[in-house]
Amino acid sequence: MNDADVSKQIQQMVRFIRQEAEEKANEISVSAEEEFNIEKLQLVEAEKKKIRQEYERKEKQVEVRKKIEYSMQLNASRIKVLQAQDDLVNSMKESASKHLLHVSQHHHTYKHLLKDLIVQSLLRLKEPSVLLRCRKDDVHLVESVLHSAEEEYSEKAKVHPPEIIVDHIYLPPAPAHHDAHGPSCSGGVVLASRDGKIVFENTLDARLDVVFRKKLPEIRKSLFGQIAA
Incomplete structure (x- = not known):
C-alpha cells in the first residue's frame, strides 16, 4: 500500500471518528436537554404546588376569619336584641311599680x-x-x-x-x-x-x-x- 492509500484510509478513519464523536456529542446534548427540561418542569410543578398550598392555606384563614367575624356580629346582634327585650320588660315592671303607688x-x-x-x-x-x-x-x-x-x-x-x-x-x-x-x-x-x-x-x-x-x-x-x- 502506497503512501496515498495510507493517507486516504487515515482520513476516512478520522472522518469516521469525528462523525461518531459528533453523533455522541449530539446524543449527550439531546439527553442533557431532556434532563434539563424534565428537572425544570419538576421544579416548576413543585413551585406551583407550593403556591397552590399557600393559596389554599390563606383562603382557609380568610374563611375562618369570615366565620369568626360573622359569629361575633351575630352574637353582638343577639345581645342587642336581648338587651332591648330586657329593657322593654324592665320598663313594664317599672310601670307596674308606679301603679302600685296608687293602691x-x-x-x-x-x-x-x-x-x-x-x-x-x-x-x-x-x-x-x-x-x-x-x-x-x-x-x-x-x-x-x-x-x-x-x-x-x-x-x-x-x-x-x-x-x-x-x-x-x-x-x-x-x-x-x-x-x-x-x-x-x-x-x-x-x-x-x-x-x-x-x-x-x-x-x-x-x-x-x-x-x-x-x-x-x-x-x-x-x-x-x-x-x-
Whole structure:
C-alpha cells in the first residue's frame, strides 16, 4: 500500500471518528436537554404546588376569619336584641311599680288588702306570736285591722288567735321623686317570728317581684313570640 492509500484510509478513519464523536456529542446534548427540561418542569410543578398550598392555606384563614367575624356580629346582634327585650320588660315592671303607688291611696281598698296580707302571712308563719313591720304611714290602718285579721287567721288555721306586735322599726316610705334610688316601699307588711328566724315579706313590691318572675315566660312570649330554644 502506497503512501496515498495510507493517507486516504487515515482520513476516512478520522472522518469516521469525528462523525461518531459528533453523533455522541449530539446524543449527550439531546439527553442533557431532556434532563434539563424534565428537572425544570419538576421544579416548576413543585413551585406551583407550593403556591397552590399557600393559596389554599390563606383562603382557609380568610374563611375562618369570615366565620369568626360573622359569629361575633351575630352574637353582638343577639345581645342587642336581648338587651332591648330586657329593657322593654324592665320598663313594664317599672310601670307596674308606679301603679302600685296608687293602691295605698285608696284607703278603704288598701285597708282590706292589708288585712288579707296579714292573714296570708300568719298562715305562712303559723307562729303563736309574731312581729309585724309596716310603713309609718300605714300604722293606723294596720292597727285598725289587726283584730279582724287575728280572728280570720284563728278560724282558718283552727288555732287560738296569735299575738301580733307592731314593730316600731318601719319599712321605708313610698318612692320619692327627689330620692328615686333610695330604699322605698309601696305598701304591705313584713311578718317575722319572735326570734327572727322566719321572715315572710308580703309587701306590694315583693309580691310584684314574685308575680313578675312567675309570669316572665308568658310576658316574653306575649311580647316577642315563641323563642326557639
